[in-house]
Amino acid sequence: MRLYRAILATLTLAAPPALADTSRTIAAVNAPLAYIASVLGGAQVDVIYPLPPDVDPAYWSPSPEEVQAYQQADLILLNGAGYAGWVESALLPRARLVDTTAAVQALLIPAETETVAHKHGPEGEHAHDGAYAFTTWLDPQIAEAQIAAAAGAISARWPDMAPQIEQRTADLRAEIAAMDAALSRFFSKVSERQIFASHPIYQYLDYAYPGDITALHWEPDTDPGEQEWSAFELAIDADRHPIMLWEDFATAGTQQRLEGLGVEIIVLNPMANAETWDGLFLRLADQVAGK
Amino acid sequence: MNGIAYLAWRHTHFHWLRSLTLVLVMATLITIPLLAEVLTRAAETRMMSRAEATPLIYGSAGAPLDLTLTAAYFRGDIETPISMEDYDWLIASRLADLAPVHVAGTSRSIPIIGTDFEYFRLRGLTAAAGRLPVSLGEVVLGAEAAQSLGVAAGELVTSDVNQVFDLAGAYPVGMLISGILEPTGTPDDGAILTDLKTGWIVSGLGHGHEELTRQTKAALLLKGAGGDAITANASLPTLETISADQLADFHFHGPSETFPLSAVLVFPFDEKSSALLRGRVEARDTAVQILRPTDQIRGLMENVFQVKSVLQGVMLAVSLAALLAMALVVWLSVQMRRREFDVALRLGAGPGLPAALVASELLLLLTAAVIISLAVTWSAALMEDQIAQLWFRNG
Amino acid sequence: MTIEIQDLAYTHPGGTTGLHVPQLTVQAGETLAVIGPSGSGKTTFLNVLSGLLRPDNGSIRVNGIAVDALSRRAAQVYRADSVGYVFQDFGLLDYLTARDNILHPFRIARGRRVTPHARNRANELAKALGIADRLTHRPAQLSHGEKQRVAICRAVVTDPKVLLADEPTGNLDPDTAALIMDHLLTARDRLGATLVMVTHDHSLLDRFDRVLDFRDLWRSGA
Numbered sequence: 032m033r034l035y036r037a038i039l040a041t042l043t044l045a046a047p048p049a050l051a052d053t054s055r056t057i058a059a060v061n062a063p064l065a066y067i068a069s070v071l072g073g074a075q076v077d078v079i080y081p082l083p084p085d086v087d088p089a090y091w092s093p094s095p096e097e098v099q100a101y102q103q104a105d106l107i108l109l110n111g112a113g114y115a116g117w118v119e120s121a122l123l124p125r126a127r128l129v130d131t132t133a134a135v136q137a138l139l140i141p142a143e144t145e146t147v148a149h150k151h152g153p154e155g156e157h158a159h160d161g162a163y164a165f166t167t168w169l170d171p172q173i174a175e176a177q178i179a180a181a182a183g184a185i186s187a188r189w190p191d192m193a194p195q196i197e198q199r200t201a202d203l204r205a206e207i208a209a210m211d212a213a214l215s216r217f218f219s220k221v222s223e224r225q226i227f228a229s230h231p232i233y234q235y236l237d238y239a240y241p242g243d244i245t246a247l248h249w250e251p252d253t254d255p256g257e258q259e260w261s262a263f264e265l266a267i268d269a270d271r272h273p274i275m276l277w278e279d280f281a282t283a284g285t286q287q288r289l290e291g292l293g294v295e296i297i298v299l300n301p302m303a304n305a306e307t308w309d310g311l312f313l314r315l316a317d318q319v320a321g322k
Numbered sequence: 323m324n325g326i327a328y329l330a331w332r333h334t335h336f337h338w339l340r341s342l343t344l345v346l347v348m349a350t351l352i353t354i355p356l357l358a359e360v361l362t363r364a365a366e367t368r369m370m371s372r373a374e375a376t377p378l379i380y381g382s383a384g385a386p387l388d389l390t391l392t393a394a395y396f397r398g399d400i401e402t403p404i405s406m407e408d409y410d411w412l413i414a415s416r417l418a419d420l421a422p423v424h425v426a427g428t429s430r431s432i433p434i435i436g437t438d439f440e441y442f443r444l445r446g447l448t449a450a451a452g453r454l455p456v457s458l459g460e461v462v463l464g465a466e467a468a469q470s471l472g473v474a475a476g477e478l479v480t481s482d483v484n485q486v487f488d489l490a491g492a493y494p495v496g497m498l499i500s501g502i503l504e505p506t507g508t509p510d511d512g513a514i515l516t517d518l519k520t521g522w523i524v525s526g527l528g529h530g531h532e533e534l535t536r537q538t539k540a541a542l543l544l545k546g547a548g549g550d551a552i553t554a555n556a557s558l559p560t561l562e563t564i565s566a567d568q569l570a571d572f573h574f575h576g577p578s579e580t581f582p583l584s585a586v587l588v589f590p591f592d593e594k595s596s597a598l599l600r601g602r603v604e605a606r607d608t609a610v611q612i613l614r615p616t617d618q619i620r621g622l623m624e625n626v627f628q629v630k631s632v633l634q635g636v637m638l639a640v641s642l643a644a645l646l647a648m649a650l651v652v653w654l655s656v657q658m659r660r661r662e663f664d665v666a667l668r669l670g671a672g673p674g675l676p677a678a679l680v681a682s683e684l685l686l687l688l689t690a691a692v693i694i695s696l697a698v699t700w701s702a703a704l705m706e707d708q709i710a711q712l713w714f715r716n717g
Numbered sequence: 718m719t720i721e722i723q724d725l726a727y728t729h730p731g732g733t734t735g736l737h738v739p740q741l742t743v744q745a746g747e748t749l750a751v752i753g754p755s756g757s758g759k760t761t762f763l764n765v766l767s768g769l770l771r772p773d774n775g776s777i778r779v780n781g782i783a784v785d786a787l788s789r790r791a792a793q794v795y796r797a798d799s800v801g802y803v804f805q806d807f808g809l810l811d812y813l814t815a816r817d818n819i820l821h822p823f824r825i826a827r828g829r830r831v832t833p834h835a836r837n838r839a840n841e842l843a844k845a846l847g848i849a850d851r852l853t854h855r856p857a858q859l860s861h862g863e864k865q866r867v868a869i870c871r872a873v874v875t876d877p878k879v880l881l882a883d884e885p886t887g888n889l890d891p892d893t894a895a896l897i898m899d900h901l902l903t904a905r906d907r908l909g910a911t912l913v914m915v916t917h918d919h920s921l922l923d924r925f926d927r928v929l930d931f932r933d934l935w936r937s938g939a
Contacts, residue, residue, distance in 0.1 A: 095500075098456035102439050120458040122517045124440040126413045185418055188441055325824030325831065327812075471863035473776070665808035668767060669871070670797025671825035 042051055055189060058104035060115040061088035066129065066308035067181050068108055069201045074186075075192060077261040079104050084306045089165045092117050106108055106188055112139050112163035124172070129184040131177035138173050139163040140234045161311040166301045170235035171211035174312070178203045206312045213316035218242045219322075225271040227263075229295070232301055233276055260288070269293050326675075328683035332486060340651070341687055346352075346693035349698075351641050355634065362630055366623050372508055373615035375445070378596065380404070380412060381585035383611045390618040392425060393585035395509045396414065396433045399425040403582035404610060406518075410579065412586055415602065417595035421587040426521030428482045432467045434514045436521015444589055447510060451475045452501025459523075459564025461497045461516040465505035472514075475501050477565065481524045495524050496563035510705060514625050522581055523564060526537045588612065594717055656680060718920075719745050720766070720879070720911060724775035729763055739773075741929065745780070745878075746903040748905060749911040751924050753931025755915075759915040763881050764932075766913060768792035774858045779879060781902050798828040801872035801910070803901070805884040807864040809856040809871075816852040819843065819870040835874070842870040846900055866900060882903060884916040886921065898924060921931045 057072055058079035059065035065080040070080065082088055093101070098121045109115070111132030118128075125263045133141060142164050168174040182200045186193040202314055218240035230248035233316055247263070249255050255263070267273045274295040281289070281296065289296055302315050334341040372394055381389040382402040390398040409422050416587060421444050422506045424436035441447070442454050447462075452475030455462055461479060463471070481495045497520060505511050516524075590596035603612040656676065722741040729735045735916050736758035743749050751759050764770040765777060769792070777784045779799070787795055802808075811816045819839040823831045843849045844865040856864055866883060872880060881903060886894035898921055905912045914925070922928055 095453065095456045099345075102454075102456070120461070122439045122455050122457060124443070125409070125438050126440060146505065325829070329824055334810050421904060423867055487879065586910065601921075661806075662810055665802075665804065665810075666821075666825045668796065668800075668802045668804075668808075669822045670875075671792060672793055675825055709769070 043104065043290060055187070056104045057106045057108060058101045059108040060110055060118065061303045062305040062308055063302065063311055064108040064110060064177070064181070066305075066311040067178055067203060068106075069308055070203055071135070071178075071182055071185055071196055072192075073199065075189075075195075075321055082304055084304065088304050089116075091115065093121070098122070101204060102137050106184055108167070108168060108184075110177075112165060114167075117208060120249055129180060132167055132173060133178060135173055135176040136177070138170065138201070139167065140238060142231075164234040166232050166235055166303065168235075168312075169214075169233065169301055169315075170239045171207050171214075172239070173235065174207050174210075175186060178207070201310075206227055206310065208310040208314040214240060217219060217319040217322055221274055225268050225273040227267075227275040229275065229277045231279070232278060233299070248283070249285070251281050254282055254284050264292065267292060267294065295304040326678050326682050327686075330679060330686050333394075333679070334683050334686055337655075340655070341683075344648060344651065344687050345690045345694065348603050348642055348688055349694040351644055352691055352695040353698050354609075355637055355674050355694055357588055358630065358633065358637075360699050360703055361706065362626060364703065366626070368507065368706075369619050369623065370616065373619040375508075376587055376615045377590055378390035378418070378599070379409065379585050379610050379615055380588050380610065380612045383609055386611065386613045387611065387618050387622060389585055389611070390615045392567060393423045393587060394522055394615050396423075396425065396435055396513050400584055400645070402465075403584055404586070405579060406581045407579040407582065407588050409583055410611065412546060412599075413586065415599060417599045419589040421589075421592070422518060422583045423446075423585045423587060424518055424521045424582065425524070425584045426481075426516070426524040429479045429514055430471060430482065432471065432512065432514055434461070434481055434516060434521065434524050436516055436517065436524070437516040441515065441587070444587070445506075445508075445510060447503050447506065447515075449475075449501035450504040452499065460495055460500040461505055461514050461520070462501045463499055463513035464503050464509075464513050466511040467514055468499075468502045473499055495520075497524075498564075500597045518581070518583075521563060525582075527581065652680060652684070719743065719778075719780055720913075722775065723777075725765065725772050725777055727758075727765055727772045728772060734758075736765065736772075738762070738766055738929075742915045743913070743927065745911055745912055746905070747927060748925045749904070749914070750925040750928045751913065751915045751931065752917065752922070752928060757931035757932055760883055761819055762832070763883055763913065764914060767802065767881055768795050793827075797822065797829070797875070799878050801875065801877035801880045803865070803872045803880070803882040803885045804867050805874045807856070807861075807888075807889040811856050811909070813861065814853050814855055815843070815848065817869045818856070818867050819852075819874055821871055822875050839870065842874060843867075845903075846870055861889055862896065864914045865889065865893075865897050867906060867913045869893040869897070869900050873908060873910075874875070876908060878908070878910050878914060880908070882912065882916075884915050884917060886916065886918055894918060894921070896938055 046081045055076045057068040069078045081100050107128050111130040176308050186196045222241035228246040229249040237244040276299045376394045379393045392400050421441035450468045478496045507574045720743040725738040727736040823829045
């Protein structure tokens with residue numbers, strides 16, 4: 032946030048374009064990419080990530096000032112897969128855009144075919160009709176590809192950084208490997224159990240690890256209606272000790288009722304918009320560490 | 323004051339109408355070639371500086387001058403566009419900064435140019451009012467363009483209906499003016515700049531869905547007779563405004579890599595990149611070319627100067643005729659002053675007095691003519707911006 | 718200033734005799750009227766006296782200066798310094814005011830300029846001749862009499878020692894002519910100059926010390 036304010040302040044002071052040349056900047060559309068940029072860039076690069084903490088980067092709409100912050104960046108890391116739709120209608124310099132999943136299109140999972148439109152917090156109505164599932168970095172193979180894409184773009188942009196980029200890429204790979212190990216351990220452990228997800232945001236985990244995840248459309252901040260509950264009760268198989276993955280803590284009522292049904296709640300936030308980035312992938316994995 | 327000079331002054335002053343006529347004739351004879359020289363030089367400087375500010379232009383093979391004038395000066399359009407595929411190929415080369423140019427259409431004859439945000443950075447364009455565009459449907463206007471359209475930031479501009487690509491039917495497109503650019507003394511002053519997608523919508527390549535609200539112009543409806551007005555006017559052009567909440571509704575026909583561009587401005591990172599890129603383009607495809615605008619403009623200027631030298635010949639002949647007429651006037655005036663010179667001789671003047679008097683008067687008139695010529699030329703040079711704009715727009 | 722003439726002759730370029738004066742001496746301060754029919758050489762005489770025409774024969778000395786032998790340059794200086802000229806048609810410049818006309822000799826002669834002293838002199842003369850209030854007017858706004866008075870001022874403003882007048886009263890009515898004659902004589906007195914005046918007006922002859930009749934000269938020469 033401090034960085035974001037600093038950038039806004041610079042913009043309001045109408046910084047001359049030359050200033051952008053003196054410092055190296057990378058903008059990112061979500062926290063995992065911002066984290067990758069900050070690790071790869073190290074001290075030589077400023078990361079532009081102007082998102083407020085309470086929004087989902089996939090559906091966020093930037094203000095003109097926020098778009099301007101992106102326009103000034105030397106590189107703009109995109110998640111690809113139709114993520115962050117605002118990018119499509121914003122004026123961003125095409126040559127600076129880095130689609131981090133362009134090289135792994137084959138690994139992307141098509142989103143559910145039926146279009147589901149619903150209310151989603153302060154942003155209002157939107158439809159989950161993107162071509163692909165969004166949370167690509169949950170698949171370690173894709174995450175590595177995204178790191179490689181970012182590393183390649185940075186090295187090409189600033190060849191003097193290439194040697195450091197190599198080492199930093201290795202550091203990030205190690206972190207992804209650790210995340211992979213933790214997630215693998217967890218899903219192997221629960222593979223026999225019935226797994227629900229409050230939202231269809233874990234498709235890549237479903238694909239990469241053992242187990243079968245059934246996704247619902249439940250919001251953490253609202254209680255599901257009776258119709259949803261009865262459908263859910265019909266679906267659960269108590270003998271398989273069901274667990275339910277949530278991106279955030281559900282309401283106390285929902286939690287109680289789930290526990291009453293013998294469903295174990297596990298919060299696994301994909302960290303699309305983490306407030307701090309340090310060790311993002313490790314912290315992501317830590318959420319299921321002792322489970 | 324010297325006696326002769328005083329007499330010359332009194333005489334020219336007394337015969338002011340004759341003096342004024344002579345001064346105007348002389349001033350015209352001096353001003354026309356001077357003005358022509360100053361303005362062509364200014365135009366050349368301006369044309370050349372723009373060419374120099376545009377290292378290379380990539381576009382389809384064909385008339386190189388047309389490509390240069392279209393891409394760097396926004397004059398006319400080229401017949402065969404290139405496509406986004408070419409632009410992406412250039413990006414992938416990583417040898418140059420790039421700015422695509424798509425001549426999308428016009429708004430009251432002012433060119434609407436679709437480009438990339440990079441264009442603003444590469445050309446050093448900043449907003450004097452408002453801001454540079456941040457999203458689809460926003461445009462910035464050059465200072466001259468804003469003035470001639472009489473619009474300000476926050477208002478709308480509407481494209482003229484003369485689209486090249488008429489896939490979705492011709493209709494004018496309304497766009498939000500996000501800002502007005504600082505004047506730069508370049509063709510950017512006379513253009514409307516927007517992003518490529520908006521440009522394609524203006525060209526008729528992209529458009530809104532059917533459910534998009536089309537506001538039929540009230541004025542057109544009123545022309546209808548009574549209740550069947552709407553039916554009667556259903557086929558009339560409707561205004562479609564690209565606004566933030568309608569962005570998602572716009573779609574484009576065809577795969578994006580086939581979308582047209584008039585040209586790509588190429589700013590190589592260094593000499594080596596420039597040489598590499600030119601080599602690669604030549605090896606790539608015979609349907610495209612990459613050229614140096616300076617070569618083209620130099621050639622154009624040589625033609626302009628040839629025309630100018632012909633005009634100078636004509637001017638010389640006219641000047642000679644005018645000088646003869648002036649000589650006649652001076653000779654007649656000397657004849658009429660014979661008595662004056664005779665008296666002067668008897669009062670002790672030297673034999674050179676008549677010549678000295680006539681010469682002083684001519685010098686006086688010539689000085690006035692030169693001052694007028696310089697003043698006219700100077701003001702023309704000051705207004706050269708506007709003159710150049712006219713030239714850029716209509717020339 | 719004495720004018721001494723011996724056997725003076727001038728022939729026009731065409732070959733006709735323009736002038737012949739066998740012998741003439743005019744003492745300083747004297748007034749000489751020159752009369753004779755048209756074409757008898759009166760104006761030629763003035764031109765020779767002013768050094769504009771060089772005689773073919775004989776000598777002419779003005780105050781010891783051999784005017785017949787002056788170079789053109791020296792003749793110009795002689796005219797500027799020693800000769801004042803009054804014309805029948807006044808010879809005023811229409812584009813100058815009366816004052817500028819009076820000061821004209823200072824502006825056209827080499828090495829001269831309009832000094833404050835010259836201006837004072839012009840003003841004094843104008844006052845003496847009664848045209849002080851006409852100094853800012855142009856010739857077109859002046860009467861004939863006034864014009865000739867301006868011309869007299871111009872002739873004497875450089876303090877010449879010889880005053881040449883070519884029918885100065887020819888264009889004036891008798892009263893004005895008498896007045897102009899008065900002015901010329903007054904100026905002559907003040908300058909102590911020699912006045913040589915060509916005239917047709919026989920009523921003025923009795924105001925001159927001497928009269929030179931070119932008709933007689935022709936007769937004697939023929």
